Amino acid sequence: MVSIIWAVLIFLGVFYYLFTGNIEALNNEVLTNSKKALELMLELMPVIVLWTGLMKIAEDSGLLFKFAKFLSPFLRKLFPEVKKDSLALGYIASNIAANMLGLGSAATPFGLKAMDELQKENPNKKEASTPMITFLVLNTAGVTIIPTTILAMRVMYNSANPEEIILPAILATAISSISGLTLDYFIRRKKK
Amino acid sequence: MNIISKIIIPLFVVFIIYCGLKKKIDVYDSFLKGAKEGLITCFNIFPAMLAMIFAINIFLNSGIINFLLGGFESIFNTLNIPFSVLPMAILRPISGNASLAILNDILRTLGPDSYAGRLASILQGCTDTTVYVIALYFSSVRISKTKQALPVGLFADLMGILAAFVLTKIFFG
Numbered sequence: 001m002v003s004i005i006w007a008v009l010i011f012l013g014v015f016y017y018l019f020t021g022n023i024e025a026l027n028n029e030v031l032t033n034s035k036k037a038l039e040l041m042l043e044l045m046p047v048i049v050l051w052t053g054l055m056k057i058a059e060d061s062g063l064l065f066k067f068a069k070f071l072s073p074f075l076r077k078l079f080p081e082v083k084k085d086s087l088a089l090g091y092i093a094s095n096i097a098a099n100m101l102g103l104g105s106a107a108t109p110f111g112l113k114a115m116d117e118l119q120k121e122n123p124n125k126k127e128a129s130t131p132m133i134t135f136l137v138l139n140t141a142g143v144t145i146i147p148t149t150i151l152a153m154r155v156m157y158n159s160a161n162p163e164e165i166i167l168p169a170i171l172a173t174a175i176s177s178i179s180g181l182t183l184d185y186f187i188r189r190k191k192k
Numbered sequence: 193m194n195i196i197s198k199i200i201i202p203l204f205v206v207f208i209i210y211c212g213l214k215k216k217i218d219v220y221d222s223f224l225k226g227a228k229e230g231l232i233t234c235f236n237i238f239p240a241m242l243a244m245i246f247a248i249n250i251f252l253n254s255g256i257i258n259f260l261l262g263g264f265e266s267i268f269n270t271l272n273i274p275f276s277v278l279p280m281a282i283l284r285p286i287s288g289n290a291s292l293a294i295l296n297d298i299l300r301t302l303g304p305d306s307y308a309g310r311l312a313s314i315l316q317g318c319t320d321t322t323v324y325v326i327a328l329y330f331s332s333v334r335i336s337k338t339k340q341a342l343p344v345g346l347f348a349d350l351m352g353i354l355a356a357f358v359l360t361k362i363f364f365g
Contacts, residue, residue, distance in 0.1 A: 001338060001342045001343065002326065002327050002330075002338060002342060005342070006243065006247050006327075007247075009247040009248060009250065009251040009286075010246075010247045010250055010251070012251055012254070012256050013247070013250030013251040013252075013253070013254040014250060014254070015256075016254040016255065016256035017250075017254045020254075020255070022254075025253075026250075026254075029250055029253055030250070033245070033246055033249040033250065033253075034242055034245070034246050036245050037241050037242035037246070038242075040241065040245065041234065041238055041241060044234070045231075045234045048230045048233060048234055049227045049230040049231055049234070050227070050230075051230070052226045052227060052229050052230030052233065053222075053223040053224065053226040053227035053230060054205060054223065054226070055208075055226060056222045056225055056226020056227075056229070057208050057209060057211075057217065057219050057222045057226070058208045058211070058212070059222075059226070060212065060215075060222045061208075061211045061212040061214070061215040061217050062215060063208065063211045063212075099320075106201065109230060109233075111325075111329060112233050112237070112328075112329065112332050113229075113233075115329050115330075115332055115333045116229075116233070116333060118333075119333040119335070125333075125334070125335070126334075126336055126337055127335065127337040128330065128335050128337060128338050128339045128341055132330075132335075132341070133338075133339060133340060133341045133344065136325065136326055136329060136330075136341050136345060137341070137344050137348060139320065139325060140285075140320050140321075140322040140325050140326065140345040140348065140349070141320065141345075141348045141349075141352065147316070147317040149292070149316075150313050150316050150317050153295065153296060153299055153304075153313075154299065154304040154309075154313060156299075157299045157300060157303065157304045157309075158304070159303075159304035159305055160305055161305070162304065164310070164363075165310055165313040165314050165317065166317075167363070168356070168359040168360060168362075168363045169313070169314045169318055169356075171359055172314055172317070172318035172352050172355040172356045172359055173317065173318050173319070173352060175351055175352060175355040176318055176319050176348045176349065176351050176355065177348065179347065179348055179351035179352075180344055180345065180347060180348025180351070183344050183347050183348070184340065184344045187340050187344065
């Protein structure tokens, strides 16, 4: 599925460049645009390294485990397959908390660590496990309570009431998450 | 709210280190161990990141999206919704930066308190970049069979986007 989307994006882009006769730009695009990946990685890497370092302290001190335990009544319902004392729940909880506060760049390292921990429990290392899919559905729906970037932009353009979009945005996110989780649940039930 | 969101991270850092010291942990050593793991993660996700950015940029910069959606322009005009929110809604699951750029454009030209400005703000907030996140997270643990993750994620996005249109209508008429 990722393969298909990937190929379709490239094909459509290249064909439209050819169709509009913009061959110079296309050639340039193909040769140089991968540099942007390095630029993004240079931006992201220090954040990931810093937060995985800090979270290792939280892991070793038992703080992460305590946090997971605190949220476990809620998390156990969503991730019944994950072992009770798994650190994955702590990272999932941290990822959701960071996302909720709109700290997107801090959320990514937690999410990646959560995947790492879930992979340790995954019986088939090549295939996505059930809790992984649930986690990603929750993650991609982007449960945000304080959308910091959007608020900053609205303030920048002198909105009379920058926060007025928060409530409808939360509701829209909730609808998105709930429909994703529901569909995921029914697909799993059908497969069993 | 702004001050709270700015102070929360520094305090969190201090809190993590304090808890480590209290439990008599070699915090510096722990940090280095975790940081090294982070570096390996970066190494693992880079190929997927490059692959996605390559494809997304060719797609976006070719300008095909305006060509594909051109037919919808008159429908949007009759509904009195600015056309630019449609490419934004479609790009939102693929590229956060692309949709953010359109949001910026809408807020700058039409204003944050216009109907389009509110709708675009809610659209940006209602979901995350599904395609990119799924590619990144699964590649970090070398999983190739993603099963229903992507279709379910995109379905959730679709519902969120539809909800954004409806809720904007309800809240701001």
